[in-house]
Amino acid sequence: MLLLQNARIAAENSPELVESDVLIVEGIIQQIGTSLAIPEGARVIDARGRVLMPGMFDAHVHFRAPGFENKETITTGSEAAINGGITGVVMMPNTRPALDSATAIATVLDNARHRARIPVYTSGCVTKNREGKELAEIEGMHRLGVIMLTDDGDTTADPAVLLRAMQYATEFGMFFASHCEVPELAGPRALNEGVMSYRLGIKGSPACAEEIIIDRDIRLARAAGAHVHIQHVSSKLGMETIRWWKSRGDVKVTAEVAPHHLMFTDEHIGDYDTNYKMNPPLRTQADCDALLEGLKEGVFDLIATDHAPHTPFEKAQDFISAPNGITGLDTALVSLHHFFVEPGKFGWDLVVKRYSAEPRRLMGLPVPTIEVGQQAECVLFDTEAETTFTKEFMKSKSQNTPFINQTLKGRVDLVILGTEILLER
């Protein structure tokens, strides 16, 4: 039995936080109200001033296993999620071997059941080994619960292959998550083409390389009657393209935005800082502003980190050699608070809707809420405290984040899942 007193409860459809006591008995929220009586034997936590919200859900993470366990494992990745107030994730299939068959999926899901304290889901590849040629074992993966198909890390380059896959997989109720870039235009380097790429002397990837595929894949989905989910949108025109298609209403399209694309621009790369290197790349302030607008407007259904761990050795290479990607699970919720909620750019209702509820709806999962009768799946967040993201604080195996050794406002104090307290600070 756990009694949280005077917590400020956040919900996706309530702009205001509601102060209440919450009593959790055997993992179920049993009572919500003011001045609840303290039951015999209950543990009492004074939550005054702190925000109680449902556990977050990240629909785009790289846990690197199998194949790259030196970067991350399902255990360290899921612990990083818990550390950041996230109680469910969807892994991307760009492992080695890639998750393109029922066998590979079965192994990973079995691992996840034994090694993670939170539900860990996985997507599957569209094509074998993400090569964009032969179709992956789509129905075999679906049988094991996979509903998201993606060649994330790359675009399925051949539109004919993707169209076929869409026609085929839609019959099973599966949907497609698209990493968007024309390979010939993007080139091998994750860096926005513009003033910064010129200054750094590295061939840049123009925003149109991403926008063309966003548009292409939505058109393909429309032609196939499929649902396409656009991953990690980084540009203004990309956002506007999705907005336009959504306004037409004749194709099922959803989209996500990553925290780093809302917060940083290519200027932050400064003197070749590889902790700002990811794909799609950071673009300009105008893009950041447009993405924020798109998030508030609902063009983006969800926030997802694209948590992409790499070893310190790999990231200490020069900017061109260092791999793409930054970690995000340990830092996402605190950084969203620091950059947006605290300065009043959006409220906790948006965070709950876009980072807890909608990603679960995308995955066809039940949505946890702080309501009587619900399973307890919640996070207690202190908006006044600070978090310093030291190497020791981070639970991810890798620390390739711009927030390394930075202090941000906000702290995840408590993470509860059913009868278990996953984290207490």
Place this chain on the structure above:
Amino acid sequence: MARKDLLDIASLHREEIEFLLDQSTSFKKLFTHSVKKIPALEGKSVLMLFYEASTRTHSSFEVAAKRLSAEVTNFDVAHSSITKGESVRETIETLQAMRTDYIVVRHSHSGLPGMIARQTTASVINAGDGAHEHPTQALLDAFTIKEKFPDPRGKKVLIIGDILHSRVARSTSTLLQKLGVEVAYLGPGSLVPKYVPATIPRFTNYEAAMAWAPDVVYLLRVQLERQDVQFFPNVREYHRVYGITTARLAEIRDRGLYIMHPGPVNRGVELCDAVMDYERSLITNQVENGISIRMAVLDWLTPGGEFPRQESYAAPQRASSTVIMP
């Protein structure tokens, strides 16, 4: 104003530039003596780490180091473990263990010399990194121009060619602007990006560029090896549109303009053969001045500083990368 490394022109102060140009003048005077060697760097070691082919820059640095009495070692990239898949990061650790005093590095990856500099106590000199910077080339260019125009303020330099891929264009433009020289670009639309600094006018045709009345015409090497997708149809067309043809050379001679080129020259592409005999061609002056400038740079830098932390590979945070609080 002691500096450990010379990585770029962008961060150099005007006083530092003036100092290096003055020092270069003094070193150049030595060349007329029968004994050209001085003991400034005696007992010091200079390691040449060239991952890209180079004739001029490599030999120029080598001559400069030897004239200062330094020991010069060539790290033979072609026959090293690099061909066995050793990463540059691993090579740096090896070099750090050798305790060399200066590392002169050229690499196709922009920013790589800076990465080496952060991880070694040696003075690192950027001898060209990708399309980023080539600071000693810029210094020798400025020195060469100052020999002709002791007060270069207000003089005009027209840079023609592949601006997009050129580290020379970036470094030399930055340095000339710091000295008050006006710079303009001319080149194919595919090779002069629209996001070059707004302080540099961009011309789209040769006649318009000449009407700007430059004092120096600076031709960039056409880097055919860097063109993954074609940037212009063929070299004949390039020569006709952007090259110094015989007819254009006549006009340049009439106007008394100087011609510069960082080398190596593609004859018949950037310029016609006759340019090589043009009395106001500064191309060989540039080569000669490269040595005294590099002597000035080697003499100026101060190796040492804090030994890098070895317990982790965590790259030190750069000032430009701190999270900006809203």
